[in-house]
Amino acid sequence: MNASSGTSDGNFDRRAEIVRVATALFLEKGYAAASLSRIAEEVGIRKASLYHHFPSKEALFVACATDGFEEAVVALAAIREDPSLTDEERLRRAIAQLYVINVDSNTGRMSPLIAEVSLRFPEVARAFRKEFIERQHAILMEILDRGVARGSFAAHDRLGVEHVIFGPVVNLCLSRQMFAPCEDLEDWLPVERIRDSHCDMVLRLVRAG
Amino acid sequence: MNASSGTSDGNFDRRAEIVRVATALFLEKGYAAASLSRIAEEVGIRKASLYHHFPSKEALFVACATDGFEEAVVALAAIREDPSLTDEERLRRAIAQLYVINVDSNTGRMSPLIAEVSLRFPEVARAFRKEFIERQHAILMEILDRGVARGSFAAHDRLGVEHVIFGPVVNLCLSRQMFAPCEDLEDWLPVERIRDSHCDMVLRLVRAG
DNA sequence: GTCTATACAAGGATAGAC
DNA sequence: GTCTATCCTTGTATAGAC
Incomplete structure (x- = not known):
């Protein structure tokens, strides 16, 4: 019954933000050269926290590349x-x-x-x-x-x-x-x-x- | 006065072979994901020996990408x-x-x-x-x-x-x-x-x- | 959901013997 | 020119506290 963007646990916005930042970085540097450290830094969280939203770098990339x-x-x-x-x-x-x-x-x-x-x-x-x-x-x-x-x-x-x-x-x-x-x-x-x-x-x- | 391919020290063929192998690997995997270990392995020498022919991975890439x-x-x-x-x-x-x-x-x-x-x-x-x-x-x-x-x-x-x-x-x-x-x-x-x-x-x- | 701390592997690069 | 051995950094990923 909250007013946020669609999921019950409320982590939807953070996940979308990660995808947004990661997509830009993958586009700029390529898959291998875009590091999770850098993605986390630009999102404003710690590297380990990314693993709460995506099980691996590969999974994050698939989400970015098949979105939209x-x-x-x-x-x-x-x-x-x-x-x-x-x-x-x-x-x-x-x-x-x-x-x-x-x-x-x-x-x-x-x-x-x-x-x-x-x-x-x-x-x-x-x-x-x-x-x-x-x-x-x-x-x-x-x-x-x-x-x-x-x-x-x-x-x-x-x-x-x-x-x-x-x-x-x-x-x-x-x-x-x-x-x-x-x-x-x-x-x-x-x-x-x-x-x-x-x-x-x-x-x-x-x-x- | 030898019959080989043009330089006096005779390392010309090995250098060309490295460029050939590295180019194929860069094309297949991209710059970051193509490792010097793998290049050396396919050439049939040790990784450290690559540094006799090229001072860095960057220099090797430039040679590959501006050749031909x-x-x-x-x-x-x-x-x-x-x-x-x-x-x-x-x-x-x-x-x-x-x-x-x-x-x-x-x-x-x-x-x-x-x-x-x-x-x-x-x-x-x-x-x-x-x-x-x-x-x-x-x-x-x-x-x-x-x-x-x-x-x-x-x-x-x-x-x-x-x-x-x-x-x-x-x-x-x-x-x-x-x-x-x-x-x-x-x-x-x-x-x-x-x-x-x-x-x-x-x-x-x-x-x- | 985010953090600190850490394990573990792989990569680029250098030193020095042969 | 090639080797072995080693250094150092960075990267992905995990464990467990808060």
């Missing part, structure tokens, strides 16, 4: 269902949303980290694919299919278009992490300009007529 | 200069070579690793960009520019085309490492089919007329 898949794609699904949009505008919005998901959000920025640990945590890589990557692909492909059915888009090679849509997005996500130390990052890899130009290219490829 | 840039792009430069090719065929060959460089070779497969350590080794990230990434971009852009000058290709948005060319390649490199544990990898991400379809898309975007 659903939430990341809801806005994309909403764009697919929005009846007020034309097919062309829907595709534009969807591609723009891919940049938000994959370049701006922590979930999307996990890609290089998942690659690093894919052999050690194959089940995490699998979940990332099924619950995050393939959901985005399915939504985009359905937007295209519906446009083709309505005559807005021409028939096209689905595999090629899929990679031409997702390739530049994922490349930008990876490149911006690879070259984060470069001072000219924003000039070299300007998200908005790349995104808009990318949208134009995709529309030229799928537009009917 | 020149060699990786020579074939691409040769395609640019080949007078027997039409502009269209030259572009096709160049894009195909991007897949060889970035998906098949160790140098290209470094991308996720560079992302992992970019904050700790900013000079490595910088070298990777200047001596590897930007060289490839410059060669492709010059192939396109020459084609435009000769009327084979139409004028186009250079930034967008650049990302539509490199995006799918880098995405495939990253995805194949992320999902290496998946048994259906070859069916899900078939390099040749994706490459050919990708080439077709790019040519539709830049072709004149």
Whole structure:
């Protein structure tokens, strides 16, 4: 009967805080180099106290890496269902949303980290694919299919278009992490300009007529 | 005056062997999780002997991560200069070579690793960009520019085309490492089919007329 | 739920013999 | 150039008091 956030023992907020801090540190340093001491320090508790919330570092990592898949794609699904949009505008919005998901959000920025640990945590890589990557692909492909059915888009090679849509997005996500130390990052890899130009290219490829 | 591989003290082969083994291990496990003990074991010497060839783990990593840039792009430069090719065929060959460089070779497969350590080794990230990434971009852009000058290709948005060319390649490199544990990898991400379809898309975007 | 204290393993690195 | 032996730090994890 308390007013807190959902569990009876009240440790929910602390657990979420640990996941938040740990996620940021895993993203910054990689799995092995992110230490529990440092995570505990940033949370403001002692290292041993982490073990009250998670049985091991591996379990903590799995919690961080499989958190937020659903939430990341809801806005994309909403764009697919929005009846007020034309097919062309829907595709534009969807591609723009891919940049938000994959370049701006922590979930999307996990890609290089998942690659690093894919052999050690194959089940995490699998979940990332099924619950995050393939959901985005399915939504985009359905937007295209519906446009083709309505005559807005021409028939096209689905595999090629899929990679031409997702390739530049994922490349930008990876490149911006690879070259984060470069001072000219924003000039070299300007998200908005790349995104808009990318949208134009995709529309030229799928537009009917 | 000996017949060996180029240095007077004859330790050249051992050093190269260490780099070879260490590179494979860094690629597989990441920087922090690849231990000197394991590297020494696979080379067949003791851990302490590594320090005769490299002063530290950091120095060994820098040697691994900055090795082979020149060699990786020579074939691409040769395609640019080949007078027997039409502009269209030259572009096709160049894009195909991007897949060889970035998906098949160790140098290209470094991308996720560079992302992992970019904050700790900013000079490595910088070298990777200047001596590897930007060289490839410059060669492709010059192939396109020459084609435009000769009327084979139409004028186009250079930034967008650049990302539509490199995006799918880098995405495939990253995805194949992320999902290496998946048994259906070859069916899900078939390099040749994706490459050919990708080439077709790019040519539709830049072709004149 | 958090703390102090501690066990235990592994990693990077050095000294000095051969 | 490689070895054995050793140092020191750090990391994950556990025990048990409060």
